[in-house]
Amino acid sequence: MNSFEEFFKEQPIRQVSKGEVLVRPGQNSSESFYVVKGCLRSYITDVKGKDHIYQFAPEDWIISDLEFVKNKSGATLSIDAIEDSEVKEIPRDKMYSILDNDPSILQALIQKFQNRVYTLQNRVLQLLSYTAEERYISFMNTYPNLYHRVPLKMVASYLGVTPESLSRVRKELLKTK
Amino acid sequence: MNSFEEFFKEQPIRQVSKGEVLVRPGQNSSESFYVVKGCLRSYITDVKGKDHIYQFAPEDWIISDLEFVKNKSGATLSIDAIEDSEVKEIPRDKMYSILDNDPSILQALIQKFQNRVYTLQNRVLQLLSYTAEERYISFMNTYPNLYHRVPLKMVASYLGVTPESLSRVRKELLKTK
DNA sequence: CAATTCACTTGATATAGGATAAGAAAGATA
DNA sequence: TATCTTTCTTATCCTATATCAAGTGAATTG
Numbered sequence: 121m122n123s124f125e126e127f128f129k130e131q132p133i134r135q136v137s138k139g140e141v142l143v144r145p146g147q148n149s150s151e152s153f154y155v156v157k158g159c160l161r162s163y164i165t166d167v168k169g170k171d172h173i174y175q176f177a178p179e180d181w182i183i184s185d186l187e188f189v190k191n192k193s194g195a196t197l198s199i200d201a202i203e204d205s206e207v208k209e210i211p212r213d214k215m216y217s218i219l220d221n222d223p224s225i226l227q228a229l230i231q232k233f234q235n236r237v238y239t240l241q242n243r244v245l246q247l248l249s250y251t252a253e254e255r256y257i258s259f260m261n262t263y264p265n266l267y268h269r270v271p272l273k274m275v276a277s278y279l280g281v282t283p284e285s286l287s288r289v290r291k292e293l294l295k296t297k
Numbered sequence: 298m299n300s301f302e303e304f305f306k307e308q309p310i311r312q313v314s315k316g317e318v319l320v321r322p323g324q325n326s327s328e329s330f331y332v333v334k335g336c337l338r339s340y341i342t343d344v345k346g347k348d349h350i351y352q353f354a355p356e357d358w359i360i361s362d363l364e365f366v367k368n369k370s371g372a373t374l375s376i377d378a379i380e381d382s383e384v385k386e387i388p389r390d391k392m393y394s395i396l397d398n399d400p401s402i403l404q405a406l407i408q409k410f411q412n413r414v415y416t417l418q419n420r421v422l423q424l425l426s427y428t429a430e431e432r433y434i435s436f437m438n439t440y441p442n443l444y445h446r447v448p449l450k451m452v453a454s455y456l457g458v459t460p461e462s463l464s465r466v467r468k469e470l471l472k473t474k
Numbered sequence: 475c476a477a478t479t480c481a482c483t484t485g486a487t488a489t490a491g492g493a494t495a496a497g498a499a500a501g502a503t504a
Numbered sequence: 505t506a507t508c509t510t511t512c513t514t515a516t517c518c519t520a521t522a523t524c525a526a527g528t529g530a531a532t533t534g
Binding site: 271272273283284287288291 | 480481482483484
């Protein structure tokens with residue numbers, strides 16, 4: 121065993137249909153999911169009942185609420201399927217057992233975390249400095265295979281704008297080009 | 298040697314004065330800094346010449362541009378001192394050599410990354426869903442020892458608002474309480 | 475395939491926060 | 505202590521984006 125991917129591949133495939141919820145807010149039997157086919161998303165629901173998408177996970181991505189380990193307070197992550205999907209899942213405790221002592225696996229995980237941090241950092245900096253239009257363009261460039269596949273309103277939720285605004289942004293872009 | 302902290306502690310202390318720049322945009326001899334005394338910050342300067350603070354590092358924090366390893370595009374990280382400070386520094390290659398093969402150090406680093414991701418995630422979710430006022434309150438709660446020590450305009454830059462707006466927010470808060 | 479729900483667009487109006495400008499306060503320097 | 509510089513505040517005006525409200529089209533489902 122020398123990688124997560126291999127570990128995931130050993131797991132049986134689980135079919136999930138569009139709309140199916142895999143992780144619920146507050147639930148603490150959390151898992152990681154490797155997406156074989158389809159697309160998942162993770163998101164929080166704020167106090168006003170509005171969703172904010174934290175991450176999309178199309179084919180070959182791993183998604184989890186691992187990052188919420190330390191979470192004491194309100195923020196509650198959910199994961200659901202936005203397309204009919206096939207996933208392989210690993211419960212958290214099993215996940216940790218993989219990590220035990222093999223330096224090469226640990227190194228690989230560090231690499232993954234570094235990528236994660238890099239991505240998040242870019243998102244923070246874009247949220248701090250970009251307009252809605254700039255963020256949308258950046259999203260299309262960064263995820264060229266995703267933006268036409270995910271409903272506009274979810275892209276809006278990921279970018280931190282309303283669907284109405286994003287619709288207008290898109291209209292403007294079509295005009296200009 | 299079983300922790301970063303120990304490794305840092307072995308290094309000699311370097312004095313830096315307020316305003317001194319430790320890492321310049323584009324420079325690739327990057328280092329990590331452990332802050333013994335004072336406070337550093339990392340930030341990018343966007344195309345319009347505006348600073349956006351990515352992180353503060355008061356006593357006992359480690360700050361680096363490690364996270365910018367993969368950065369190809371325009372964004373350029375800088376690190377400077379916002380108070381007269383004392384730091385211990387480790388160049389990147391030395392940093393990597395520490396990580397070589399000791400699982401316990403690797404585990405510790407993974408833990409650090411997990412915390413980092415958790416923090417960044419919270420920041421993303423707050424930027425997506427909070428008003429300027431809510432972000433300011435959250436900042437004060439999260440960093441109670443920092444907000445009164447860092448100039449308001451830097452807090453504003455960290456939160457993604459103008460100093461003028463933050464000043465107004467603060468005024469409102471004083472009224473309401 | 476009719477019905478119902480969901481996704482997207484468009485328009486009118488409202489608002490949080492930005493930009494600009496100027497002054498007050500507080501620190502730094504000489 | 506006086507001068508210079510930086511930080512913070514306050515006021516006015518302005519813009520990007522939100523909100524509210526319909527309407528249209530597309531997709532799912534009975």
